[in-house]
Amino acid sequence: MISFLPTDEERAFVEVAGEFARNRLRESARDAEKARTPSDDVVSAAHDLGLLSLELPESLAGAELPLVSQVQVLEALAFGDLGIVQGMPGLCDSASVMRLLPHPERLELADGAAQRVPWIHVEPGEVAVIVERSGFRLEGVAFPRRSALGADQLLVSFLAPGGEAIVAWLDRTAAEWSEDAGDVRLGLLAAHIGRIGFEGTIVRPEDVLLRGDEAEQVIAGAKARVAVLEAAKCVGVMRASLEYTIEYTSQRKAFGQEIPKFQGVSFTVADMAIETEAARNLVWQAAHAVDSRGAEAMQDASRALAYALRSARFVTNQGVQMLGGAGYLQEYPVEKWMRDAQAQAVLYGKEMEWFERAGSRALGLAEKEGVLV
């Protein structure tokens, strides 16, 4: 039964998240960007409100919310500030892997939910995997990823030589890796973006959580979940830019009248609204689909993410454009949202690749939703 109506519970949760986003996240966005991390008190307030463990399974003290509820909360949070949301501990991609593990309770998170654990899913040609007598050895530098800096634990997944999928959990106490903040200036500066350097890092047999088909299933499922969650955050930053643009332009006069009376402005803003609504609907639909069908709903999830990334770039760019010169100044928030949205698209995007894979699936070319797809 087609319905766009959130439940009362969802609405209540979104209200709490929305208020927190407006009052705390929006307010501290520039400071967090400068400090390159959300402040401790913002993190602990988010933790107290239960906003950091939405995706984690109950056995790891998480809320284990359905995606369809989470996307609403994340949208509300990212409306406050996407940069801070991406820098929050707990809201890491690895949470989706943990959610799907058969025995997550075996993991020991260093500091409960308030922990940054990046998920390094090794892309082809990124990090070399060498079979050792005592497990695997990793050699190479992983691409920049969110939550990589300051992590005491890592979730890594890769294809072993021979094609077997592996999911492993590395802990600083036993494994070694280096981190490099690099020279990231574009956006999401509070998101702990960095490269992880593997220099002979050993993955011991006891570090391996899953292998083979089981590992593939978890990786595919987590990818679908991450796609939907990240798409939801895009909708939040779009809404922020849209609302601010409406507010600003309704006051701004030029040539003797409020500028929305020029259709070049009002039509653009209408387009921003249409794109935001379209992206949000796709996210909700994908969340609903992944909740009921898991990794089988990858088409829905990747469609939502590709569309949301494209729309987020469009909407936040137009937000700057509609503010004119003011939009370019850091006294106004829209330039930050534009940079953040673009950085988000770089981290999770390759939009054309998402579309390409969707096309392959539609043609029946991608027969198997393997870990590399």
Add this chain to the structure above:
Amino acid sequence: MIDFELSPQQKQVRDMVHWFAEHEMRPISLLADKEERVPDEWLRKVNRMGITLSMSNFGGDAGKKEDDAPRKEPRERQANRLGVIAAEELAWGDPAIALSLPGPGLGGPPVMSTGTPEQKERFLGIFTREEPRWGAYALTEPGAGSDVSGIRTSAKKVDGGYVLNGHKVYITNGGRASWVVAFATVDPSLGRAGHRAFVVEKGTPGFTCTRVAHKMGLRASETAELVFEDCFVPIDNLLGGEAHYENRAGSSGFRVAMSTFDSTRPIVAAMAVGIARAAYEYTLEFVKQEYPRGQRVRHDVLAKLGEMDAKIHAARLLTWEAAWKADLGQPNAKEAAMCKAHAGRISLEVCADCLEIMGPIGLDGHLVEKLYRDVKVFDIFEGTNQIQHLIVARRLYEPHGLRL
């Protein structure tokens, strides 16, 4: 609860209409386009089957405001959702033929929402007969396209009724219709408050169809020009009766005209989605057959297909949202405009990209070429893309005290 699965009833409607579209519409699609008409025999057959693009069956009650009497039905209405689901499938079959299906058409909603019980009985009752019948909706004039408040067709009060004089254009099924809901003004200086809606019956002296237009697409659909020359319309044909216009604040006739769009725009958007999907699926099959096993499909082609899939889904969900709001009895003007604007735009893009993928071969007797010609008007009629943007922008700035 947020939900995107079709209910059993919705699935049933979709499957039934899809079957009809595939087995009854598609086979005559290219021929009807070529001959610029739908075969009479076919129309009689589908009339017997009871298939219609009837707004009063599928939708037609959007635009009701929240201050209307609260509803107490235990079951949620889903007429508008069923309407968009069915419209997508019918347009997938063939949009021109879909618009030619017997039934009250766009004339249905104003009769349903404003007509007196007698008028509803009299005008909607004819559609239960064995012979195909059509209704139509005559608003647009040569001098007043999107600015419908500027219509000039005059309605002069006389003893026992009104005398209409004026010229209407772009009227779907206007020539064959048994009656037309015609909008006229009793006094242009009153603006919207002067508008009246009449049901003018075929054969009324002074009411003629002067021309059936030739068009780029939707060729099988009849688009007529109508003229009223000292055309006397009895008072019983004033929609809602005299009291309706006296009792309600000022712009009632205009509101009748406009509220129709809140229920029909999602239908039109759904049709655009259906056309885009038809072109996409056709092209998908084409690519499958043109690229035999082992040959790689080019990356840009794959990406285009994926992009089309996303656009089509986005447009469909916006359409569902507008229809869902209408079913809940909530104002949906913004959502109706959004889905129409989005679907109108992307459907042309999708059809164009499909032609691009097919290349010159697509020009020659392929459905996609016809769909491309058909779909363009979905970005124009029922309010152009620009009008939709204006409506959306107005709603966005209204809360900030800015009137656009």
